[in-house]
Amino acid sequence: MSITKCFHCGDDCSTTKIYHDDKLFCCNGCKTVFEIFSENDLTCYYDLEKNPGATPIDINGKYDYLDKSDIVEKLIDFQEDSTEIVTLYIPHIHCSSCIWVLENLHKLNTQVISSQVDFPKKKVSITYKTDEFSLRQLVELMSRIGYEPYISLENYGQAPKSIDRSLVYKIGIAGFAFGNVMFLSFPEYFEVSEYWLEQYKPVFRWLMFFFSLPVVFYAGRDYFKSAIKGLKSGILNIDIPIALGITVLFVRSTVDIVFNLGSGFFDSLTGLVFFLLLGKIVQQKTYKFMSFERDYKSYFPIAVTKINAEGKEENTQVYDIERGDRLLIRNRELLPVDGILMSASAEIDYSFVTGEAKLVTKVSGDKVYAGGKQRGNAVEIIAEKSVEQSYLTQLWSNDVFQKDYNPKFQSLIDKISKKFTIAVLSIAFSGLLFWLFYDASLALNVFTAVLIIACPCAIALATPFAMGNLLRIFGKNGFYLKNTNVLEQMADLDVFVFDKTGTLTTNKKSDISYSGLTLSEEDKMVLKNSFRNSNHPLSRELYSFLSSQNIQDSETFEEHLGEGIISSYNDHTYRLGSAKFVANHVDDSTLATAVHVSKDENYLGKFKFETIYRKGVESLFQSLDTHYKLIILSGDNEGEKPVLTKMLPKTTQMFFNQKPDSKMRLIEKIQSENKHVAMVGDGLNDAGALKQADIGIAISENVNVFSPACDAIMDASEFYKLDRYVEITKKGIQIIKFGFIFSFLYNVVGLYFALTGQLQPVIAAILMPLSSISIVIFTTLATQYISKPILNK
Structure with missing residues (x-):
């Protein structure tokens, strides 16, 4: 039987069929949106994409709080006379039709002056007149056409974060200097001895010197800061030999041109800094998109309806709620504070807090907790606590959230940096001592040459480019990791702990x-x-x-x-x-x-x-069972235990009726046995466990709207591929190790020339950029090569 779909949103219309203008709609809301577009000559919206719209929701009274000027002032970006500009986050933006209709809001209401969509961030900036229009009316207009903005307490009362572009500026300066220095160095590379070179050689050399100054003292200063911090902390990090190499390159090159001994190594110096900064920005760009450190402000409403002493309803900010206030909670609204139910009964959905989908029935006089969502008729509660004192916010009061919790994890760079630094310094001083006795005129030259050629540029580039590319590949497939350390830790796991409801099971259908x-x-x-x-x-x-x-x-x-x-x-x-x-x-x-x-x-x-389990749960557990210990921690009862026992490997341990703190304690106990643990969960009740684990992976139906504090956010549709991502990370570590080997071979060749006193500027100019470029190309192509077949199998 063919399935008929709504002309506007694409939902199945088999249960409800509404015809208008020879078109089929699933509900009156979608029909109304079509009529709005038709009346305003915007029907070409449907020509850009098939079924591009979303079903609009009932928003009566939902945004009344936007009539309060003190709230609006904190949300808008600009206000002058009768003009306001606001930036709104629109989760539903997904195609060209969305961009087109949102940038044509002025055709739906003449008070809207202009609107501009930032598609990657799913945001729209809107300029509008306030003469006969307001922010509330704007939000209601967008909601009626299926583009409801997501407004939370996190947006409220915060100044816009300034964008740090310093790294971009540093790359620009380093790249500009590198290109010019290489151009000025060509005559020296090929030993051109014509009159014009001899005449202008000092000019060229001093130009290279001046080009290198901003590279060393501005673009590369972060490496010096990191090296100094490492030395103060008693740690030999990878930035120490890098900073030492930059220093020696600059000093040696400056001495060469001051005393007319040669052209120095300014080409290698500027190229080194440029490629190192490129690796750094690759890392930043790949995981900049997601926000992993969230708190209750991300999910709470800005305002709630309060019933005053005269019995009248008024909107009040959640921070102004006091003990004893009467609050009206409508259908699907979040309870912002703990309180006592005054209405006859209520149906509370605590899945936001517990991760469990069952509704909890409360009667008059029962205590209700913040974080629950009212389902059904509006109810009244008496506030018992303020927002900061409620049960929901206490989940972040645990020590694990208040400290910068970080397991004792050493990355590959951390593991090799100390040994590498000691080895380079040992070789440099050994060469210095040898040549002091053998030929003192070459001793200083050998010492500086060793420090220059052994600078760990290839080693420093292997990890950021390999891991950065993996972060990009994972993110493209719906698996967003916090940083490169998470990738390395994934390759070192011993135990996988899973929540059940909302993680192994789906809440979308039964x-x-x-x-x-x-x-x-x-x-x-x-x-x-x-x-x-x-x-x-x-x-x-x-x-x-x-x-x-x-x-x-x-x-x-x-x-x-x-x-x-x-x-x-x-x-x-x-x-x-x-x-x-x-x-x-x-x-x-x-x-x-x-x-x-x-x-x-x-x-x-x-x-x-x-219960409907997510796609591929059984095969995922069978795959992980061969290498890892598997545990299920669920806040639900044991009703699904027989099903899970039959479905999952016999070695899988199961614990039911678990509270948030008991989940965290169990993971802590496993870690005390020197095991590395990954926690996979979805609800806020998993937040403590996710943070306590070596890696916390939050499963989310909408990665942009909700996830507890975690190390990684996984799109629920990608859950069955978890074992594949782990496999890729292990192979990624192998690629980095191969990169280290190649870097080592480069250093061996370079050190031979350096220790024998044969290092010429042309050799350094070839070896250092060649090693950097080849490592970047190798790691990028190799990670791409290994990922594609594993993800597609």
Whole structure:
């Protein structure tokens, strides 16, 4: 059977079909957006991409807080007279149609002057007039056409971060100097002895000297700072021989031209700094996109509805909430503080905090915790604490978040830098002593030549270019790593710990089955329409699951929150919901989620919701089991244990009913056995475990909107490839080691010429850039070569 799709958003229209202008829509919202575009001559939006839109949401009252001037002032970028400029993050931007319609907002409202989209960052900068328009109206306009901005407390009250372009400037200066110095050095390379060279040789040499000054004292100063810090800390890092090499190159070259001994090594000096800085910017660009250190400000709303002493509703900033305040929490709004429920009942979704998808039913007088989302009718709560004191924020109060927690990990560069530095200095001083006794006139020349040629430029470049390219490849495939150290640590893991719900399982769909008496067409029609009237998540799933196409309202409809639904049709009464609500005698000992059905007090059956595991979970665990210890830590009950036992390797350990702190303690215990642990989770309850682990990997359905503090963020659709990424990192380490070997061979050749007193400027000029360029090309091509077949297998 062919699936009909919505003309606007592309969703399946098999359950709801709305026709307009010979086109099919899944809901009135999508139809309305089409009408808006039609009225404003923007229908070519659909010519750019097929089904480019998103289903708009109901936003009534959601953005009322944007009418408060003190909040708006903190969000906008510029305000002068009647003109404002604001930059908004739009998660739904995904294609050329999105860019086109967002840059044509002025056609939808004449108060919008201009809008410009930054596609990679999914942001749009909008300039608008405030005479008869406001930020709230702008946000509501964008939400109505399916481009709802994401506004959180993280955007509020913060000055825009200045962009550090110093590294770009340094690369520009080093590259400019390198090119000019190489050009000025060509006559010396080929020993041109014509009159013009002899006449202008001093000019050329002093020009090279002046070109090198900004390279040494500006572009390369970070290496000197790092070297000094390392020496003060008693650590011989890789920047020490680099800084020493730069110093010797500059001093030796300056002496050469001052005393007319030669042209020096300014070409090698400027080339060295230029290539080192290139490697540094490659690293920065690859993991600059993601934000890994997040806190509650990233997810909390800016304002909430407060009921004042007169009973009137008003918007208030979350930071202004005090103990005893009455707050109104609407459907799908986040509870910003801990409080006491005043309404008769509430359905709270704590998946944001716990990672578990089940709704929690609360009745009047119960305590509710910050981080939960209200589902259904609006409820009132009495605040017990301020935002900073609530349960949600306490998850970041743990010591592991307050300190710069970093496992005792040494990168490959750290491991070899000390030995390399000692070896280079030993060889240099040994050569100095030898030539002092053999031929003192060459002693200083040999000493400086060794330090110049043995500068670890190739070694320093191998890691950033190999790891930087892997970070780029991983990010392109939906796996975003915090830095290159994470890649190296992935190759050194012993244990993988997984959360269950939301990590191994998907929250996007459920497998529904019905067991019991056969339902008539009338029964299906009544049930479908009963579920249609309910906002409960299970009701929405069952509404889509039932096949009846008849739209017929029930004669009566009552929804008992947390219990079920009572509806009647043709003198028949139906009860839908929990086993206790539908029929007390039904055995509900099973741990599975189910919706029971009865008709005129006669039990008909139940709809059972089976957990859907992510694609490739079984094969992933089988692959990892050959090299790693596997553990499952779940905050859920043991209802899925039989399924997991059958699905996963027998060696997999499982722990259920785990609290956030117990997960963290268990990982800490494993680490005490000198094991390197990777934690893979999704919910905020995994935040402590993710931070405690050597590597914390957050699984997210939307990598731009939510992830706890972690070392890596993985798109949920890429979860089944986790073992492949680990395999690639191991091969990446091998490539770096090969790069070290090549660098060592270069140094051996160069040291031969240096120790024998034969090092000429032309040899240094060839060997040093050649080693740098060849390492960059080798590591980049090799990492690309190994990654493609592994990811595509």
